[in-house]
Amino acid sequence: xxxxxxVWVSGCQMNDSDARLxxxxxxxxxxxxxxxxxxxxxxxxxxxxxxQSAEDRVRGQLGHLKALKARRPGMVVxxxxxxxxxxxxxxxxxxxxxxxxxxxxxLDSLPELLLSTVDGAGGCTSQPMAYGGAVPVSAGxxxxxxxxxxxxxxxxxxxxxxxxxxxxSEILAEAQGLISRGAREIVLLGQTVxxxxxxxxxxxxxxxxxxxxxxxxxLIRLRFLTSHPNDFTxxxxxxxxxxxxxxxxxNIPIQAGDDEVLxxxxxxxxxxxxxxxxxxxxKGIPGIALSTDVIVGFPGESREQFENTLSxxxxxxxxxxxxxxxxxxxxxxxxxxMMDDVPAExxxxxxxxxxxxxxxxxxxxxxxxxxxxxxxxxxxRKKGKWSGRTRTNKLVFFESDLELRGRLVEVAITSSGxxxxxGTLTGLPGSx
Numbered sequence: 001x002x003x004x005x006x007v008w009v010s011g012c013q014m015n016d017s018d019a020r021l022x023x024x025x026x027x028x029x030x031x032x033x034x035x036x037x038x039x040x041x042x043x044x045x046x047x048x049x050x051x052q053s054a055e056d057r058v059r060g061q062l063g064h065l066k067a068l069k070a071r072r073p074g075m076v077v078x079x080x081x082x083x084x085x086x087x088x089x090x091x092x093x094x095x096x097x098x099x100x101x102x103x104x105x106x107l108d109s110l111p112e113l114l115l116s117t118v119d120g121a122g123g124c125t126s127q128p129m130a131y132g133g134a135v136p137v138s139a140g141x142x143x144x145x146x147x148x149x150x151x152x153x154x155x156x157x158x159x160x161x162x163x164x165x166x167x168x169s170e171i172l173a174e175a176q177g178l179i180s181r182g183a184r185e186i187v188l189l190g191q192t193v194x195x196x197x198x199x200x201x202x203x204x205x206x207x208x209x210x211x212x213x214x215x216x217x218x219l220i221r222l223r224f225l226t227s228h229p230n231d232f233t234x235x236x237x238x239x240x241x242x243x244x245x246x247x248x249x250x251n252i253p254i255q256a257g258d259d260e261v262l263x264x265x266x267x268x269x270x271x272x273x274x275x276x277x278x279x280x281x282x283k284g285i286p287g288i289a290l291s292t293d294v295i296v297g298f299p300g301e302s303r304e305q306f307e308n309t310l311s312x313x314x315x316x317x318x319x320x321x322x323x324x325x326x327x328x329x330x331x332x333x334x335x336x337x338m339m340d341d342v343p344a345e346x347x348x349x350x351x352x353x354x355x356x357x358x359x360x361x362x363x364x365x366x367x368x369x370x371x372x373x374x375x376x377x378x379x380x381r382k383k384g385k386w387s388g389r390t391r392t393n394k395l396v397f398f399e400s401d402l403e404l405r406g407r408l409v410e411v412a413i414t415s416s417g418x419x420x421x422x423g424t425l426t427g428l429p430g431s432x
Contacts, residue, residue, distance in 0.1 A: 006040035011048025017140040025111035047081035052327040085159030105161040139183040144190035152266040155329040179218040188224040194231035207239040214245040225251040237284035249393040253293035257312030258305040289392035291320035297347030299338035321358040366416040378404040395420040
């Protein structure tokens with residue numbers, strides 16, 4: 001009988017993108033998806049180790065799989081993603097029931113490794129077949145893997161390896177395949193997506209890639225993340241402003257609003273340089289929605305330095321702020337050289353302070369949209385309501401009995417909250 005697989009994904013959108021590529025390969029070889037590990041011959045975990053909480057979730061899943069494999073020894077268990085980039089001997093000692101640990105640097109060989117392992121276990125005996133499964137309306141495409149920044153708190157360069165850009169032809173082929181299967185929005189993904197192409201021969205640029213992807217037939221919208229302030233160049237602003245497919249939305253992490261903390265983080269820019277970049281972006285793309293990432297409680301962060309971060313958030317007024325409390329990642333410069341000296345309760349207080357100020361900012365900005373009409377790309381339907389996003393990435397809910405998945409619609413905004421908008425369907429501009 002054909003084998004069945006189940007994929008569990010934790011962490012970033014790049015893991016989602018990689019997991020979808022793997023699912024395509026497995027189904028192309030005749031395996032079928034299972035809704036849970038209990039029904040699968042092949043169990044794959046895409047793991048994250050950016051924060052301790054992410055690793056804890058992975059360990060919980062591994063505990064479940066250990067008990068399951070004791071009852072079903074023929075199941076093949078594979079761990080990939082950032083956690084699999086750690087010391088392989090240590091991983092095998094701690095999790096002897098796992099059959100494969102495949103680091104992110106070996107992702108290209110993962111489908112072949114899995115298929116050969118499942119074949120050897122007798123789980124898959126089918127012939128190859130074409131895959132034609134549905135994809136999300138908004139689908140991610142990883143364009144660059146790894147990172148060369150070595151921020152002092154970050155484990156990614158150690159687990160995912162150095163920066164490696166995929167070729168433009170690979171990216172275009174994957175994006176066009178997604179569009180042919182129902183995607184209407186493509187999100188280009190990378191740990192530092194603006195660095196794409198610099199390591200290719202000959203070198204290229206994100207601006208060129210945006211123009212190439214924007215030309216794909218059937219594409220309605222185009223986004224990209226995550227940006228690094230040191231790689232974000234003026235030509236990207238010009239390209240975003242020029243291409244109608246590129247949405248007016250950008251994620252560009254600040255991490256801290258104090259120069260000394262940024263120096264210890266090895267971010268290699270100052271607050272003033274970051275603010276100059278924000279001014280340049282807003283002048284080039286009026287009305288752009290900005291999101292950012294912040295770490296609180298970094299080693300040595302004083303209350304005054306944290307207040308500087310609060311002041312920056314009040315000044316810039318981001319649409320979204322992703323905030324996390326610092327947790328040491330073994331092997332990073334911060335874990336090796338700096339004492340984790342901000343108490344847990346103080347980290348929690350600072351995190352809540354940012355959440356409080358951002359909730360007020362987001363609620364105020366969203367309230368300005370009440371009474372306006374916005375263009376929404378419809379993504380999903382839950383509990384009788386359709387949901388989708390504006391070009392500035394605002395989540396909108398509305399009711400309709402029509403089949404609207406993948407369609408562009410016009411919605412009149414009737415009410416708002418900090419994290420979403422409610423509205424009434426007023427028009428169908430078309431699915432393009």
